Amino acid sequence: xxxxxxxxxxxxxxxxxxxxxxxxxxxxxxxxxxxxxxxxxxxxxxxxxxxxxxxxxxxxxxxxxxxxxxxxxxxxxxxxxxxxxxxxxxxxxxxxxxxxxxxxxxxxxxxxxxxxxxxxxxxxxxxxxxxxxxxxxxxxxxxxxxxxxxxxxxxxxxxxxxxxxxxxxxxxxxxxxxxxxxxxxxxxx
Amino acid sequence: xxxxxxxxxxxxxxxxxxxxxxxxxxxxxxxxxxxxxxxxxxxxxxxxxxxxxxxxxxxxxxxxxxxxxxxxxxxxxxxxxxxxxxxxxxxxxxxxxxxxxxxxxxxxxxxxxxxxxxxxxxxxxxxxxxxxxxxxxxxxxxxxxxxxxxxxxxxxxxxxxxxxxxxxxxxxxxxxxxxxxxxxxxxxxxxxxxxxxxxxxxxxxxxxxxxxxxxxxxxxxxxxxxxxxxxxxxxxxxxxxxxxxxxxxxxxxxxxxxxxxxxxxxxxxxxxxxxxxxxxxxxxxxxxxxxxxxxxxxxxxxxxxxxxxxxxxxxxxxxxxxxxxxxxxxxxxxxxxxxxxxxxxxxxxxxxxxxxxxxxxxxxxxxxxxxxxxxxxxxxxxxxxxxxxxxxxxxxxxxxxxxxxxxxxxxxxxxxxxxxxxxxxxxxxxxxxxxxxxxxxxxxxxxxxxxxxxxxxxx
Numbered sequence: 054x055x056x057x058x059x060x061x062x063x064x065x066x067x068x069x070x071x072x073x074x075x076x077x078x079x080x081x082x083x084x085x086x087x088x089x090x091x092x093x094x095x096x097x098x099x100x101x102x103x104x105x106x107x108x109x110x111x112x113x114x115x116x117x118x119x120x121x122x123x124x125x126x127x128x129x130x131x132x133x134x135x136x137x138x139x140x141x142x143x144x145x146x147x148x149x150x151x152x153x154x155x156x157x158x159x160x161x162x163x164x165x166x167x168x169x170x171x172x173x174x175x176x177x178x179x180x181x182x183x184x185x186x187x188x189x190x191x192x193x194x195x196x197x198x199x200x201x202x203x204x205x206x207x208x209x210x211x212x213x214x215x216x217x218x219x220x221x222x223x224x225x226x227x228x229x230x231x232x233x234x235x236x237x238x239x240x241x242x
Numbered sequence: 243x244x245x246x247x248x249x250x251x252x253x254x255x256x257x258x259x260x261x262x263x264x265x266x267x268x269x270x271x272x273x274x275x276x277x278x279x280x281x282x283x284x285x286x287x288x289x290x291x292x293x294x295x296x297x298x299x300x301x302x303x304x305x306x307x308x309x310x311x312x313x314x315x316x317x318x319x320x321x322x323x324x325x326x327x328x329x330x331x332x333x334x335x336x337x338x339x340x341x342x343x344x345x346x347x348x349x350x351x352x353x354x355x356x357x358x359x360x361x362x363x364x365x366x367x368x369x370x371x372x373x374x375x376x377x378x379x380x381x382x383x384x385x386x387x388x389x390x391x392x393x394x395x396x397x398x399x400x401x402x403x404x405x406x407x408x409x410x411x412x413x414x415x416x417x418x419x420x421x422x423x424x425x426x427x428x429x430x431x432x433x434x435x436x437x438x439x440x441x442x443x444x445x446x447x448x449x450x451x452x453x454x455x456x457x458x459x460x461x462x463x464x465x466x467x468x469x470x471x472x473x474x475x476x477x478x479x480x481x482x483x484x485x486x487x488x489x490x491x492x493x494x495x496x497x498x499x500x501x502x503x504x505x506x507x508x509x510x511x512x513x514x515x516x517x518x519x520x521x522x523x524x525x526x527x528x529x530x531x532x533x534x535x536x537x538x539x540x541x542x543x544x545x546x547x548x549x550x551x552x553x554x555x556x557x558x559x560x561x562x563x564x565x566x567x568x569x570x571x572x573x574x575x576x577x578x579x580x581x582x583x584x585x586x587x588x589x590x591x592x593x594x595x596x597x598x599x600x601x602x603x604x605x606x607x608x609x610x611x612x613x614x615x616x617x618x619x620x621x622x623x624x625x626x627x628x629x630x631x632x633x634x635x636x637x638x639x640x641x642x643x644x645x646x647x648x649x650x651x652x653x654x655x656x657x658x659x660x661x662x663x664x665x666x667x668x669x670x671x672x673x674x675x676x677x678x679x680x681x682x683x684x685x686x687x688x689x690x691x692x693x694x695x696x697x698x699x700x701x
Contacts, residue, residue: 056532057316057328060484061309063536069545072302077492079289093509139523141474145440160287160499161509174521175473178466178513196510200495205456209322209519210473213498215510218466222381222397224404225272226424231380232432232439233466233513 081194086159087241090192093162097216098229099237106240107131110151110184117149126151127172128186137172141179150180154214154239157192158199163215164239165199167208174210178218183234185214189241249572251592251631253676256566265403270564272400277558279507280606293500298610300493301549305539311454311487312530318457319528322519327529332362335531339364339446339479340371342527346477348373348443352435354461354468355379356448357395357552358481358531360574376438378467380431387414393568395575396505396554401567435467445471449482450551451497452528455490458518459528462501462511469515476524480517484535485548497551500608505553538583543619547582549609556603556613562596571596578603578613585620591629594620633675655690662686 054062082089091101102109111131117124118134125144126133128151138144152171154164164185168174177183193199205211218233229235260266284290304311316326329335335358343351351373353359365375365386377386381398385391388410392398399407408422415434417427447468451460459480461468472478488494502508520526538544557563557577568576571593573584581593588594594617603613624630630638644650661670663686671678687694 067539068542074303075299196495200491205518213514223424228428231465
């Protein structure tokens with residue numbers, strides 16, 4: 054008998070009584086979604102740019118490029134100075150990545166980013182600083198709404214990103230900037 | 243009760259930890275801080291209790307329909323180009339992992355946190371085969387360099403002070419001598435591990451949730467180490483227990499709301515990554531492991547421990563864990579959940595008693611695992627198997643006899659009241675055993691409760 058068959062056979066004698074799948078019927082909190090989102094993002098260490106965000110982003114990117122920084126942009130309106138490589142290792146010197154988010158979650162400040170939006174899976178992690186662009190109308194209240202909306206069908210990878218990478222593994226002291234990006238700016242358009 | 247005692251029991255190991263009183267206080271406070279953060283995060287959403295109930299019900303539903311969901315998960319994974327393996331036990335799991343790695347001539351594997359690979363002792367196995375294994379979670383890397391197992395499932399290096407980490411990093415990765423600033427040490431580890439990420443031949447992670455309907459796995463980290471490890475090399479491996487399965491995205495939405503809030507009081511982990519297939523040109527393997535879980539499912543109460551989502555909340559609140567440390571349990575998972583799932587592995591038969599049965603763990607559990615009931619049950623299982631720990635094996639059967647006979651109990655209590663009144667404490671103290679070690683003996687009441695009740699209440 055294969056291990057699979059053995060495991061499945063052993064699972065025939067589960068002692069728990071059969072249990073139905075519950076329905077999630079939690080009313081979303083819909084007041085001031087942007088305000089909620091901003092508070093959530095702040096709590097996880099990110100910054101929201103609301104005023105004239107796209108122009109602010111482009112001018113910041115121009116300044117960064119003039120300073121010699123390496124910037125990859127996946128947002129149509131913003132021009133970087135690096136292309137998406139086929140080998141992810143080539144992004145090891147990327148300073149800034151500009152990526153469109155598909156969905157923002159008000160209750161926790163996270164943004165859903167997919168492989169096709171990022172161009173390559175490693176992009177939002179390997180960059181020193183991450184800049185996400187989010188449409189205000191794409192903010193949903195909570196994770197139930199978010200997961201009802203996203204679909205993995207056409208993408209091999211998706212991630213909810215909530216703030217810059219962080220750790221508190223040394224004496225519980227919070228340090229921003231662990232292995233992923235060290236800062237996160239979200240540009241609301 | 244002539245079982246060979248190959249290791250030291252919980253109380254003796256806790257004694258070692260408790261020698262440094264200042265450290266115990268610090269440890270206890272650091273974990274209690276996590277509990278307080280958890281309380282604030284839970285109180286901030288009015289539907290918290292509803293989420294706990296949903297979490298419990300989703301897990302119960304999945305556990306009672308596992309064959310169906312496992313097969314659905316496998317079929318959908320295969321549709322997405324993921325290669326699925328099944329392992330009955332830890333040995334088979336390790337063998338499968340090694341076969342995959344050696345087929346690809348992997349010399350260096352970067353790993354993110356996975357309690358399952360600890361359970362299977364994967365690292366030493368792979369190292370014995372000549373493969374370099376780099377743990378990439380900061381806490382895990384610290385203890386790997388310190389040649390220690392994790393002392394907590396979420397904050398694995400919680401037992402170490404920053405000065406100790408500074409000294410370790412100075413010796414192992416060349417940080418400045420005497421430096422102990424957490425930011426400096428973290429950034430140094432970032433640079434050190436970045437080199438490993440860029441030169442690894444394969445990446446490996448554990449699995450927080452496996453979604454049957456999508457054939458996707460979810461991995462949650464704050465540091466981004468799982469994603470750095472998985473998204474650079476072509477080859478990735480993901481190990482999961484059969485208990486990690488959930489039916490669909492809706493189930494994931496519930497657990498993703500409670501996991502980080504209950505673990506450390508965060509709204510959500512920085513990264514909640516859904517791996518749904520190999521990267522272009524890559525190869526993705528998922529290894530589904532039983533290793534005793536199907537056996538636990540045959541017991542109605544033990545089965546409920548498989549609802550656990552490994553948030554570590556029960557450790558942070560446990561008065562015994564906080565004051566005895568993660569290394570006092572004779573199982574690689576410490577604290578209440580460790581006792582619940584690991585008691586049968588504890589050859590000292592002591593960890594079910596590393597508990598006051600206060601129930602705080604059950605109260606905070608995001609999937610309502612009845613932890614203190616399971617722990618009490620583990621004591622019963624030890625007794626029924628004739629494996630009560632040294633001491634208890636002698637007096638517990640006598641206590642049982644006395645307690646079950648009103649006459650014997652009344653006699654014994656009269657003797658006790660008389661002795662407490664008239665005999666010196668120094669003579670009586672030894673009879674109190676470990677209980678009396680840090681406590682004064684009680685003052686004897688004037689009469690038994692039964693006599694008091696008859697006099698005052700039975701009219």
